[in-house]
Amino acid sequence: MNSVIAEAGRTPDAGAHEHPNQFALLRQRRFAPFFWTQFCGAANDNLFKFAFTVMVTYQLQVAWLPPAMAGLVIGALFILPFLLFSATSGQLADKLDKRRLILLVKWLEVAIMVLAAWGFFRAHVPVLLACTFLMGLHSTLFGPVKFAYLPQHLGERELTGGNGMVEMGTFVAILLGNVAGGLVVAIPQAGAQWVGIACIALAVAGRLVAQAIPASPATDPGLRVNWNAFSETWRNLKLARRDVVVFRSLLGISWMWFFGAVFLSQFPSFAREVLHGNEQVASLLLVVFSIGIGTGSLLCEALSRRHVEIGLVPLGAFGMSVFAIDLFFASRGLPAAAPLGLGAFVAAPAHWRVMADLALLSLFAGLYSVPMYALIQLRAQPTHRARIIAANNILNALFMIASSVIAGALLKAGLGIPQVFLALGIANALVALYIFLLVPEYLLRFVAWVASRLVYRFRVRGDEHIPVQGAAVLVCNHVSFVDAVLLMAASPRPIHFVMDHRIFRIPVLGALFRLARAIPVAPQKDDPAVYEAAFERAAQVLREGDLLAIFPEGAITRDGRLQPFKGGIVKILERAAQDGVQATVVPMALTNLWGSFFSRIEQGGAMVRPFRRGIFNRVGLNVGAPVPAAQAQPEALQARVAALLAA
Incomplete structure (x- = not known):
């Protein structure tokens, strides 16, 4: 793996804030006020x-706004600010203290909701349409702050859990906002007025909670804001493209929004035309989808051992495709019936498969998206992290608009809604394969994740000693042909391996290590050119600030x-030191x-008796404290590794 990790500054020390799980973050000031501020804002948007x-x-x-067009117009007005102002909001989030910017955005929300309340009381549609655009602007300004705030206050071991909590909270807020909006506006005679009051109350609650958010210093206070949204958008995309993994992750997240937007937009029609249900059934589909996303988001921390584990992304993509395709088979051929209420719909066994498919595809979407968001936060340079997130918001908006256009075209071409879901599931598999081939790190991490959980029961002790940034050499004993795979599973960062050239001849494993761009090394007497090239490439890895792993036993x-x-190892460190790199x-x-x-x-070779130790063997990795390069003599390192073996 030769992706360059572009990081500057220091991420918070997770060890200073040890907690048992992601829910404990809700008791800490660095996370809880921010979480509830985000929650109130998302709920208010959707209510x-x-x-x-x-x-x-x-x-x-309203003659000029027919009911059939109302949802499309309101949705388009809300998304439009993401296209127009995301680039500017990203610059502001990098330039200003994030707490200060959040407070300003929350005051803006209060003002917008006061105007919206007037619009609800007077049933003034043009004012409410203007407020829709302004609430989109409010969300546009908050978006880059939201994802740039987390890596300033959470350590690498907390990022996945923190993002999972935010993702879960967002979808719960969306669900509650939609349900509350539908119920409150239906109150006879006074529904619109109560909606206006509820919107002001939520805005004020968000502003009050935001007061407790801790200071979040600007990461680039000297930035000169470019107010030209078009040129700045292009510049943001160029910034993102500097790191291939980050940019492909942006595209991967935008594809997830494309995927999800198709389902969310088709729930009412799917419930009515395919499932033969009423409005309550459409609401049930939204509930199931939201619970699935929230569950998948929360599972990420447990499945990743509290690291940023992008090995979950291929797993998520696979599940999204499998259950989207199965939804086609589960929903076709359902018998026609009068519109079913919630009770009658749930009572029919055929509908349980539909709901299970929907819950599982959204759960896997949570597994897919949370590690990608955490990876972007970890890898993007802090000085322009918010602008990278802004670029992502622009791409998300474009992909969501494209999803509406493409889904509409497919329906007009004569496809039914289940067939659209089938096409989307197949397209998701192809897009995921394309991304994973472009960025092999996802597949490599997935293989490592499977090996460390399904082939072995893998336990890591002392993983806090693996540096999350900067050049370092990992020195390990060499026991098996999958040692490198297990080290990959233990590290939050990509590792470049120096490996015996003969291992590349082994089927499957050889292909895997070639995909990982491992560095082949041969004895100097056998192949002097390969020997010399290996040491030069190894030193270059350290010059670029990456992790290098070697097995000094040879x-x-x-x-x-x-x-x-x-x-x-001494030769590698000396070469790197010549360029001023002290790994x-x-x-x-x-x-x-x-x-x-x-x-x-x-008594024999490797890989000849598959079950000679049964399955799910318990293996471990003990990681010791880092050693300065000056003390990294072979004998001293061997003694340290021996002590770790005996621990």
């Missing part, structure tokens, strides 16, 4: 939009005992791996 849509559709007669142990360390050295020890399927044994 306002849905109540306004229902009012125009069912309660008012070969996989044949008797399970630690072999003498060779002096190659630290992190000793590691793989434990209980000897005798497993992928290790050699004295």
Whole structure:
């Protein structure tokens, strides 16, 4: 893996804020006020939009805004500011203290909701349309702040859990906002007025909670704001493209919004035309979808061992496609019936498969999106992190607009809604494969994730010693053909491996290590050119500030005992030091791996008896404290690794 990690500054030390799980963040000032501020804003957006849509559709007669167009117009007005002002909002979030900007945005929300309340009291549609645009502007200004705030206050081990909580909270807020908007606006005689009061109350609550958000210093206070949205949008996209992994992640997230927007926009029609249900059934689909997204988002921390684990992304993409395709088969051929109420719909066994497919595809969408957001926050340079998020918001808006156009075209071409879902599931598989081939790191992390959870029961101790930034050499004993895969699973960052050139000849594993762009090394007497090139490439990895891993024994142990360390590490460190790079050295020890399927044994070779130790073997990795380069002599490192083996 040769992606360059573009990081500047320091992320917070998660160890200073140890907590048992992501829910404990809700008791900490650095997260809880921000979470509830975001929650109130998302709930208010959706209460306002849905109540306004229902009012125009069912309660008012507006000749120039027919009911069939109301939802589209309101949705388009809300998204438009993301296209026009995201670039500017990203610059402001990088230039200003984020707490100060959040407070200003919350005051703006209060003002907008006061105007909207007047519009609801007077049933003034043009004013409410203007407020829709302004609430879109409010969300546009808050978006880059939201995702740039988290890496300033959460450590690498907390980012996945924090993003999962925010994603879960957002979808719960969307759900509650829509439900409340529909119920309140339906109150006889006074529904619109109560909507206006509720919107002001939520805006004021958000502003009061935001007061407790801690200071978040500007990451680029000297930035000169470019008010030309078009040129700045292009500049933001160019900033994002500097890191291939970050840019492909932006595209991957935008595709997820494309995918989700198709389902969300088709729920009313799907409920009425395919499932033969009433409005309550359409609401049930939204509830199931939101619960699935929230559950998947929360699962990310548990499945990732509290690291940014992008190995979950291929798993999420696979699940999205499988259950979108199965939704087509589950929903076709349902018998026609009079519009079913909620009770009658739930009572029919055929509908449970539909709801299960919907819940699972949204759950996997949560597994897909949260690690991508966390990766962008971790890899993007802090000085322009908010502008990268702004670029993502622009792409999201464009992809959501494209989803409406393409879904509409498919329906006009004669496809039914289940067929659109089928086409979307197939397209998702193709898009995911394309992204993963362009950025092999996703597939490599997925293989490492599977190996460390399904092939082995893998436990890591001392992983806080693996640096989240800066050049470092990982030094480990060599026990099996999958040592590199297990190290990948333990590290929050990509690792460049120096490996015996003969391992590249092994089927499957060889292809995997070539995909990882591992550095082949041969004995100097066998191939001087390969030997010299390996040391130069290894030194270059350290010059670029990345992680390098070597197995100083030179070969996989044949008797399970630690072999003498060779002096190659000293040569690599000296070459890097010539360019002023002082890399630290992190000793590691793989434990209980000897005798497993992928290790050699004295009575035979590796990979010849699949179940000689059963399945789900318990193996471990002990990570020691970093050692300065000046103390990284082979004998001293061997002693440290031996001590870790005995721990």
